[in-house]
Amino acid sequence: MTAVFITGAGGGLGRKLIARLLATDWCSRIVAADITPPTDLSDGRVTPVAGSLLHPDGPWRAAMAGCDAVVHLAAQNPHTDASWADAAASIDMTLSVYDAAAEHGVGRVVFASSNHVMGGYKDAPLASPEPGFLTHEIDPAPGTRWHTGREMMDSTAYAAAKLTGERALVALTRRVPAMTGINVRIGWVQPGDNHPRTINISGDAVFDSADEPQDADGRRDLSWYRNMWLSNRDFAELFAAALQAPAEGWPERCITVNGVSRNRGTGWDLAGAERFLGYRPQDDLYAALGL
Numbered sequence: 001m002t003a004v005f006i007t008g009a010g011g012g013l014g015r016k017l018i019a020r021l022l023a024t025d026w027c028s029r030i031v032a033a034d035i036t037p038p039t040d041l042s043d044g045r046v047t048p049v050a051g052s053l054l055h056p057d058g059p060w061r062a063a064m065a066g067c068d069a070v071v072h073l074a075a076q077n078p079h080t081d082a083s084w085a086d087a088a089a090s091i092d093m094t095l096s097v098y099d100a101a102a103e104h105g106v107g108r109v110v111f112a113s114s115n116h117v118m119g120g121y122k123d124a125p126l127a128s129p130e131p132g133f134l135t136h137e138i139d140p141a142p143g144t145r146w147h148t149g150r151e152m153m154d155s156t157a158y159a160a161a162k163l164t165g166e167r168a169l170v171a172l173t174r175r176v177p178a179m180t181g182i183n184v185r186i187g188w189v190q191p192g193d194n195h196p197r198t199i200n201i202s203g204d205a206v207f208d209s210a211d212e213p214q215d216a217d218g219r220r221d222l223s224w225y226r227n228m229w230l231s232n233r234d235f236a237e238l239f240a241a242a243l244q245a246p247a248e249g250w251p252e253r254c255i256t257v258n259g260v261s262r263n264r265g266t267g268w269d270l271a272g273a274e275r276f277l278g279y280r281p282q283d284d285l286y287a288a289l290g291l
């Protein structure tokens with residue numbers, strides 16, 4: 001039986017993960033930490049804990065006692081327009097959460113990293129047409145730069161916070177022998193239904209245009225975002241697997257995997273997540289779009 005501490009538990013991914021964990025027979029308890037934690041869940045296994053992770057000794061820290069695993073989802077402005085101040089706050093939170101996990105003897109930490117750590121591979125000279133070329137072995141290239149149709153975007157600050165979280169988790173698991181870690185480079189899980197037709201070149205689900213871009217750059221950018229779609233079902237299975245997978249056979253006590261669906265021809269490598277976690281995604285954006 002596993003007791004799971006989730007940060008950012010009131011957010012889109014937090015709620016989807018809680019729903020999945022409550023359907024298992026192995027999750028005994030969920031501590032749902034957030035500034036605004038979910039309080040509408042009637043299941044007695046969920047304990048909401050309100051407060052900001054920016055307070056390192058807030059009530060959330062003591063609430064981690066007895067938890068076997070941590071899923072760290074919280075971030076300040078977890079969107080591509082995050083400022084450097086947002087990124088710094090997210091890094092502060094991540095380091096506090098890791099510190100608390102070490103203090104409480106947590107055995108497994110799962111960090112919600114992002115595709116934006118590899119955003120530089122969207123464009124030349126790093127881009128490749130090879131399916132699966134984005135493996136965990138190649139160097140990070142933080143920050144995606146693209147035109148939304150309205151403005152230029154650059155996610156470097158957001159991506160830098162995610163890369164820092166990845167590296168800090170590697171360092172932590174080297175220091176704490178009883179801990180294993182997984183950096184999940186999540187593709188794109190939109191809020192709610194998360195239908196592929198609303199994936200668009202804004203890089204953010206708040207943009208309301210699903211129009212096909214007319215120029216080559218726009219079409220390339222749309223492919224980049226479509227190829228990283230992660231369905232609700234695959235997201236839930238991936239994170240459930242990340243909480244349960246044994247670490248035997250991993251190259252290090254902290255691994256990095258991609259979290260995307262089985263989108264036809266995607267550049268995101270899925271072999272790592274399958275080999276290390278047993279993740280077998282079911283969904284394909286292109287099949288869902290009838291393409």
Ligand SMILES: NC(=O)c1ccc[n+]([C@@H]2O[C@H](COP(=O)([O-])OP(=O)(O)OC[C@H]3O[C@@H](n4cnc5c(N)ncnc54)[C@H](O)[C@@H]3O)[C@@H](O)[C@H]2O)c1
Binds near residue numbers: 011033036072076187
């Ligand atoms: N949704 C995606 O497609 C996607 C893709 C890549 C990475 N991620 C990462 O996954 C994580 C979750 O994403 P999401 O889509 O659920 O975001 P979300 O904005 O829906 O949820 C984030 C949650 O973090 C909480 N939070 C923010 N600051 C906090 C603080 N100081 N203390 C405590 N809680 C705080 C918010 O209240 C919110 O509920 C984020 O770290 C995001 O960067 C998401």
